Amino acid sequence: MANPVLEAEPDANAQNSEESDPDDWSREINGMTVEFLDGGVVDEESPNFGCTNSGVFREKVVCWYNKPIRTAWLHWGGKGEETAKAVSGCFGTGIYKVMGKEVKCDSPALIDNAWLVRIFGFPSCASKQQILQDIPRVLRPKRMSLDELSYTSNLPSNNGDIELLLEYRAGDVMFFEPVTHPAFADDDRYGVIADFNTAEDAMRALQLNGSTLEFYPEGTLTVEPVYAAWIKVPSRAWNAAAWDADSQGDYRELLRQVSITEYPLASEGCRLVVIEGLAREKVVAAKKTLEAILHGEVVEENDTAIWIPFSEDNGRLSQSVRELQGIVVIRDARMCQLRLVGDLSQRMEAKTRLIKIANESKRLSSHNCDQTPQGADCVICLTEAEDPVQTSCGHIYCRGCLQDLCTHSARNEEKGIQCRGPRDNDATCNFAFPLVELSRHLPAPKLEAILETAFDAYVSRHPLQMRFCPTPDCGHVYQVSADRPKDGQSAPTHPCARCLVSVCTWCHIPAHTGATCDEQQDMMTGGYRALARAKMELDIRDCPRCRTLIEKNGGCNPYPVRKREHGSIGLDQFFYPELA
Structure with a gap:
């Protein structure tokens, strides 16, 4: 499936025809259709920036049926028993092949005073020379005869019959086309991809697996799901990633295993990137690889991420990368990080310039400028506070003690992270720290880890509302079915956007096709x-x-x-x- 080309509009102020030539604005680099980046740009990360917006599709299936095959009879004379056995053995063990593929072979049989060997299952296009190519001349048969084809190969008519079968038994087919992408192609079978209107129609189509074909009574139809995931990424980040030769080595490897199609969303300034494949594991791996490419490189100095707040930028960040071609600087305010996407050599130069600006502004991400009184005791360890932090309720903490308090409270408390300092009446303060205050006192990576711990704990405490995907190391959360399924029915399934496994929202295991929830529970419990x-x-x-x-x-x-x-x-x- 060809990638749609992004039509980028040239600058209205262009002064000459060379600048307004569309080829200067839209081109293909290393297999990715991109816009031309005439210098580095800085992007503020938004909810749509990066690869945080993703999902899965479940409406496609691929249908396979065997290509026409032929049968050949090899004839030797009445004294050719030993030769026939030798040739039959070589075909049977795969030593001899037809057009590079192994074929099936029967044992020699004596018929009408002649030894015959039947070989079958090879492509219909194979010629007599190709069939005999691997057999030494001294062992070749005296003559060879070919049977008729297993069925007449009329692709438009055969594919039309399959489309009618799908529409009659499954549902309306929105899109129907022959398989062309190498990730789907099969040398021994014809394939067609059917795109349905709903996932339920696609599930009904899967039940047609093994159906008999009218035009090929001896063959059967094979129906498999197409696993698909999508991510939405800003066009500028996609364009910059195309300049990274190291990343594109990974990208080209992906194209051999899955289908990656780009759809420009001009109104949002983004690209919708759809990843499709027949193996779930390959689609998940491709999605992770593509996300890593588009995430970019974190700018660090001495293993510490640098950060230049917008309030202290004064335009220096944009000026420093303006003349660097094919670079995008992502300002990630949530993680207090700067990330670079683009050509490796240009990234190195941009990294040097950004570190210089960060050092000038004295704002490394791990540095905080709290105005805290020195010499006060920490309310946790009751010793002089080390790297003291003063909260808005007036209590003093060691920065490390505050981090440990936040981690413990996030894991075990339902009322939020509360101050443990004393009050005048010997009671505990119990002031709930707002998120804004925690972000001032804690490094961004540490705060992010604490928030993830709090979320994990919340999910664990509410198993009747939400749960984690049962796939190991997935971590995706789905909503639990509110009501028990009725007798003879199954609960809705949730397609995990991370690992692409469909999960039963009542049994909390991978979807059990063909069995109700009660039947599945009985089978699991014995x-x-x-x-x-x-x-x-x-x-x-x-x-x-x-x-x-x-x-x-x-x-x-x-x-x-x-x-x-x-x-x-x-x-x-x-x-x-x-x-x-």
Whole structure:
């Protein structure tokens, strides 16, 4: 699937035709369609900036059916038994191949005073020379005959039949096209991709897996889900990433494993990047790799992230990178970080300039300028406060003690992070620190870790409302189903946007297709196995119509069950079918 080209508009003030040439504004670099960056730019990170906005699609499936195959008969004379066995063995073990692929082979058979070997399963386009290519001349048969094709290959007609099957059995097909991307291609099968209107229609399409094809009665239709994830990224960050040759090595490797399609969102100044593949693990890995590329490099000095607040910038940040081509500086206020996206050599130069500006402003991210009285005791360790911090309620803490208090409270307290200092009446202060105050006293990475701990603890304390994805190391949160599923039904599933696993919101395990929640719980707890043992020991059977359990504990065998409930099934036939 080709990537749509972003149409970038040239500057209205351009003075010559060379500057207004669209090729100077939109080009493809290392496989990525980008806009031309005429110098470095600085971006303030917003909720849509970076790769924080992402999700999954579940509306696509891919349908496969085998390409037409042929059968060849190799003929030797009546004295060619040993030669026929040798050739058959080589085909059977994969030593001999047809067009580089292994084929199936029968044992030699003596028919009409001639030894014959049948080989089959090779592409219909194989010529006689290609079939015999791996066989040495001294072992080649005297003659060879070819059977007819397994079916007539008429792609437009065959694909149209599959589309009609999907629309009749699953739902409206919004988009239908043959497989062309290398990540989906299969040399032995034809493939078509169907895009449905809803995920429910796609799930119904998956149930057609194994269906018989009208145009190929001996073959079956294979239906597989297409795993898809998307991320929204600002166009300028995407453009800058295209200049990073190191990153593009990873990007080109991704293109061999998954399909990556870019859709420009001109009104938002962003790109919607859709990642699709047949293997969930590859799509997840591609998404993580792409996010790492677009996240950029954190500018650090002595392993400490530098930070230049907007209030102290005065335009120096933009001026310092203006003449550096293909660079984007991301000002991440939440983490108090500056990140660089773009060409490696230009990033190195930009890093040197940014560190110089940060040193001039005396604002490294780990530095804080609290006006705290010296010599006061910490309310936690009751010794002279080290690196003292004074809270808005007037109490003094060591900075390390305050960090430990915040971490402990975030993990164990539901009322927030409260001051532990004393009050005049020997009571505890219990002042709840607002987030703004914590951000003044704690380094940004430490505050971020504390907030994550608080969120994890909140989720753990409310298991009836939300839970973590059961996939190890995923960490994504989903909403729990509020009501127990009705008998014979399953709870809604949640497609995890991080690991792409669909989770049952009632059972809290990967979605159990084909079984209700109650059936899945019985299978997990052993209830089904215990019931099966009891039925066998007590000679209890399931009614073949309504599945009601029936136990024969007396009466005569020919007594029939009432027709309006179970049909005319005699108990003698039901419990003793060998007497029927």
